[in-house]
Amino acid sequence: MNRIHIAAGHDRRLRAGHPWVFSNEIGLIEGQPAPGDAVAVHGPRGDCLGTGYYNPHSLIAVRMLSPQREDIDSATFFHQRIAQALAYRRALYGDLDGVRLVYGESDFLPGLVVDLYGSVLSLQFLTLGMERRRDAILEVLLDLLRPEAVVARNDVGVRELEGLPQNIEVLRGTLPAEVIVGENGLRFAVDILGGQKTGHFLDQKENHQALRQRVEGGRVLDLFCYSGAWGVHAAHYGASEVLGIDISKGALALAQRNAELNGFAERCRFTQGDVFEVLRDLAAAGERFDTIVLDPPAFVKSKKRLAEAVRGYLTINRRAMDLLAPGGFLLTCSCSYHMERELFLDTLRQAAHKAGRSLRLIEVRGQALDHPVLLACPETDYLKCVILQAV
Template sequence: MTRLTLRRGHDRRVRGGHPWIFSNEIETVDGPGEAGSAVEVVAADGQRLGTGYYNPRSLIAARLLTRRAESIDTPAFFLTALQQAMAYRRAACGDLDTLRLVHGEGDGLPGLVVDRYGDVLSVQLLTAGMDARREAITAALRELLAPRAIVARNDTAMRELEGLPRQVELLHGEAPGPVTAAINGIAFSVDVTGGQKTGLFLDQRENCRRLGGLVRGGEVLDLFSYAGAWSLHAAAYGAAGVTGVDVSAAAVAQAAANARLNGLDPRCRFVAADVFDFLREHRGRRYHTVVLDSPAFIKSRKHLEEGKKGYLTVNRRALELVAPGGCLVTCSCSHHLDRATFLTLIAQAAQQARRSVKLVEMRGQAADHPVLPACPETDYLKCFILYVE
């Protein structure tokens, strides 16, 4: 096995539990060191730190999968890791058949995502190391869950950073059509081969449920509505009317279909429009609750300042549309934007909109997207509920 020796003084983060090793932290590579190959990682003093995989093309040159001396190239390794991930979810989430089964670093399997939609699994092999172990991963998933189909949504831009092609692949079974999945008792039609990410965003499940005490009898505006998760929850929880806005006509059509699937279409309407344009054009309109589930405006640290301006602008305009005594539910999934900075941006947006706000609650991602305390990058989702005067 190839051995990576870290530079002196560059092992503190890894010893603390973080699984990443950057290319500038490596002193020597003893062995072939091919993309995706297994590596033993040692500190400058020779102490073993763990086993992972290596990619010389990536800024994150190695990712650790275990701190023990064991092979990471067998179905047995992944079977054990998957069993641990499922045990955590049974304890934290209960018995759900629509959820994230593997959340990368949060489950000790960096580069691997597995979402479950009943008997269909949608996976992402995001790194060369996980892509090289697709057969072992597929075998472990089949043994543990006996799924009808396993679809690999390997069409994300992250794979290009690893020198991998972007593509959608069938790893097991027959290509499924739309799959019906339930979130908080609401049915969604999921396109596991063509929808965003793995087909549906599951990380807001618990936050959507929080709408139950906020929206009854009021008008709700859902911005960046995608498949209508927030909209349908608002309607199901008693909102008088819901308007969802998304720039994607396909997403709007999907959201409308999901509303019909649940018999909620009489109180839901969906508009295909740029959210910034919609907010400008509807100044003066008032909603009891505005949900702002923005996409990641900050894809990398170099885009931090530009992205902060985007969050400031969209939150200011959203606040202008909240009726006095109403609520703004605003989110950010950019891990480069920490909670304190996001809260500061909200305060600035409120000042610019000339609105007084009170923070009701700070929330994060659903429990099936676990946060690894030693890896702050896993704590990415911010969801703030604000009372607006």
């Protein structure tokens, strides 16, 4: 196995358990590893720090899969890793239906995402190292789960940073005419090939339960509603009226289908529009809502655009606060890692000041438990869900 030696003074983070080696942290390369090859990583003193895969064309030159020297190309290795990830989810949820089975670095499989929707697997191979091991991973998943179909949702920009094309393809089997999964006693249709992320926002499933006892008998505004998961949960927990807003016609059709699946079509209305403009129009019309859910897509794609994103979060939250009825709840989210928790909270404080509203901070929540956070890798902790109440 080729060897990578970390430069003096650059091994502290890796020794603490972080799974990335940046290109400027490499002091010496022994051998001629090809892109995607397994490499043994050694510290400045020559001791082995583990095994990863190498990509000289990426800023993250090595992603670690093991803290020891190990054959990461063997079927046994992937079988053990994926079986461990499955065991963790089964202990959490029992039956596996709509669940993230593998979450990259947090399951010591950096660059791999595996989501299960009923009998269908939706995969993302985000790095060259995982792309090269696709067949081995696929065989393990087929053996462990026996899915009806397997889809690769490789339509993500991060692949381009690894020198990989974006694409969507059915790798095995035939997709059912409609894929439906259960969540919190409800049913949701999932757009496997064309939906956002891998088809559904699995990371919010526990946060959806936070609507319980906060929406009964009230009007709910669901912004960036996508497939209507927040709105349908709100109806389930007793909301008298739900208005969902999204820019995508496809998302709105899916949201309407999900309302119908759960018997809430009469209480849920989904409308196309730009959320920023809709918020302004609703305020001008004097509308008020008892609960508002604000779950936008990632505003922060890179640290360089953080200031621009903060302005976006500030504007959209201020306008949402304008529409809150007295005593009403705002559930506002950020799924951008670069928008750190304290910065998000500070942005909400500024938004409340600009809106002239006093709000209580009720709760700060994170991502679902099947998206575990690796303590040594803060990049795995990305989702913030803040619950505020107008006073």
